Amino acid sequence: MRLDPFSLSLSDPLGTANGPIEAREGFLVRLADEGASQSAGLGEATPLPGWTESLSDCRTALDAGDPDATTPAARHGVSLARADADARAAGVSLGAQLAAGDAADAVPVNATVGDGTAAETAESVREAVESGYDAVKVKVGARDAAVDAARLRAARDAAPDAELRADANGAWDRETAAAMLDAAAELGVRYVEQPLPADDLSGHAELRGRGVGVAVDETLAAHSVGAVLDADAADVLVLKPMALGGPDLTLSAARAAREAGVDAVVTTTIDGVVARLGALHVASAIPDVPACGLATGSLLAEDLAPDPAPVRDGRMSVPDGPGLAGDALDPLYRVDDR
Ligand SMILES: O=C(O)CCC(=O)c1ccccc1C(=O)O
Numbered sequence: 001m002r003l004d005p006f007s008l009s010l011s012d013p014l015g016t017a018n019g020p021i022e023a024r025e026g027f028l029v030r031l032a033d034e035g036a037s038q039s040a041g042l043g044e045a046t047p048l049p050g051w052t053e054s055l056s057d058c059r060t061a062l063d064a065g066d067p068d069a070t071t072p073a074a075r076h077g078v079s080l081a082r083a084d085a086d087a088r089a090a091g092v093s094l095g096a097q098l099a100a101g102d103a104a105d106a107v108p109v110n111a112t113v114g115d116g117t118a119a120e121t122a123e124s125v126r127e128a129v130e131s132g133y134d135a136v137k138v139k140v141g142a143r144d145a146a147v148d149a150a151r152l153r154a155a156r157d158a159a160p161d162a163e164l165r166a167d168a169n170g171a172w173d174r175e176t177a178a179a180m181l182d183a184a185a186e187l188g189v190r191y192v193e194q195p196l197p198a199d200d201l202s203g204h205a206e207l208r209g210r211g212v213g214v215a216v217d218e219t220l221a222a223h224s225v226g227a228v229l230d231a232d233a234a235d236v237l238v239l240k241p242m243a244l245g246g247p248d249l250t251l252s253a254a255r256a257a258r259e260a261g262v263d264a265v266v267t268t269t270i271d272g273v274v275a276r277l278g279a280l281h282v283a284s285a286i287p288d289v290p291a292c293g294l295a296t297g298s299l300l301a302e303d304l305a306p307d308p309a310p311v312r313d314g315r316m317s318v319p320d321g322p323g324l325a326g327d328a329l330d331p332l333y334r335v336d337d338r
């Protein structure tokens, strides 16, 4: 296994309730046989504290070999590389390999609009809809609740027909969350992601049924999918392969959610192209998946390689060549043996 550290800056920092995300650092993971000039499989480990281990703990776990889900980004890197190698050996796309059969050939995605003034928010939402997105997610929780309510109203005015989502990244207390969910319901927002801190399972459960869905994201980094489903804490699970430990565990989580009548959407942690493609294939293996948070490539100023699955009309086509993207990522598979 070879590890190549990388650092990718965002074109504009993404404003969230926890402060801006400005750059993403991680490791390209390549499975390579001794003497081979081509890697058999590609993975990516891009930790994001709050969802995963730190960069240094990720490195330590990768160096130790065979990381488990206690270091989810490290496990993601290795399990994605193995799954890619298996799919390439079988001559099928990663999605088909994961689904053991039929996978969708395209996945609907939401635009991601960071914190900003009401006018900036409306402008970004308008641009997203004009470029073909049917679903837009607005980051909230960085400003006063009243200001966020005005931002959501501005978003709705800018996009009367769009599916709107809001993501508070755990910023609110129970009382604020209840008021904000009522405001969101009135605006026809589909769901609010992580209204309360990650640990508050019963608080999320109590927020359901107000006319707007409750989604959990950070909660899944702190609690098992089984515990979240048993607590009836959510209408929607936000599944980040990087935070859950890899494509295999993410697909199992999606299936468990479906079994419990809970929706699952797949999103990135703003990853490089390798992990984004991995997440896209996972989403393609979930039947009738709702719009996913995978349209994050355009937030990066630089990437590991050109994107073989750009967003068009609010959808991403899933590469149908073997593994992650057929031969589109060939330069990344080349192992330099100097
Ligand atoms: O879901 C999306 O639209 C994009 C991904 C996203 O919002 C995100 C990206 C990096 C870290 C956290 C989050 C989040 O969902 O909270």
Ligand SMILES: [Mg+2]
Pocket: 167, 169, 193, 194, 217, 218, 238
């Ligand atoms: Mg979120």
